[in-house]
Amino acid sequence: MANNLKELRIALLLSPRELARLIGIYPEYISRLESQDRPIGELWAEAITKALGVPAYALTDSEVDIAAIAARAKPRVERPPVLCPIAARYAIMALVAKMGGLWRAEAIEEDDIADAVQNLVAYVDDETPNLPGEKAGEVRASRLLRGLQISALTILQYHEADLTPDFQNQLEIAVLGAVQLLEAFSSVDETVQLPGI
Secondary structure, three states: OOOOHHHHHHHOOOOHHHHHHHHOOOHHHHHHHHOOOOOOOHHHHHHHHHHHOOOOHHHHOOOOOHHHHHHHOOOOOOOOOOOOHHHHHHHHHHHHHHHHOHHHHHOOOHHHHHHHHHHHHHHHOOOOOOOOOOOHHHHHHHHHHHHHHHHHHHHHHHOOOOOOOOHHHHHHHHHHHHHHHHHHHHHHOOOOOOOOO
8 A cells, every 4th residue: 555654754854763753663664664565554544644743644645745734744742652662572572482482473573563562552652531540650551561461462362372371470470571671671762751660
């Protein structure tokens, strides 16, 4: 499916790294989206258009006036991401390797891991108002733990892994290690703010 992502990014004077940060994905994946090697699904389209501040049709309409769209665009103000997308990638892969074997982690397609990262970032960074008495950091920390568990479980089920009877207990322990991985990666980039666990 043809898209105007590269043209929009250039018109808005964004580097691939800046766009990746706005979307919540690791920078190396932007070139894959721009090269049109993979279709941009609904989740990706929403993340991209929200980040760029452009209407949805601007991403796919081959006749759209990119310069006019860029002139009217109101890109999302960059704010520190909730978690480092590169760290999220490796945390998910580490959980899959720990719970299902290294060969399963190595078998994950690049598009599938990118989707898992985008889903995790969207889930953790959901801007739904908190319930009275809930603290934003606690809600996001809880979402991070649940999101990592869901991501790993989804991939393992897709690859038809045989889950042991004590799988849930093992996953709950392993996810704490994945969070530590996220914290370690995120501490490298001072602008990344991981929610307190």
